Amino acid sequence: MIHQAGNRLAVSGELTMVTVAHLHDLVEPADPGSPVVVDLAEVEVVDSAAVGLLLAWLRQAQARGIELRYSNLPPNLISLARMYGVDGLLAV
Secondary structure: EEEEEEOOEEEEEOOOOOHHHHOOHHHHOOOOOOOOEEEEEEEOOOOOHHHHHHHHHHHHHHOOOOOOOOOOOOOOHHHHHHHHOOOOOOOO
16 A cells, blocks of 8 residues: 655555556656655565566656655565665665
């Protein structure tokens, strides 16, 4: 689930192959001139689909000229990003 408060997106629950299909479109920022921060502190379960989702959001943000930042990545998501060699793209 995603809750938006201004340019902050709080993601919670599970980010798995079963749950990310409906999340592939990055929501529009409330203030287009400011960075969008995606807070993952409340994410409980991840698999490789979570890494794909975060990379897809980065591509969408870059295509729209939006600065996107991730915060509070769960340790298991950081491990997956490192394993796949994309931790630098996610600024882990």
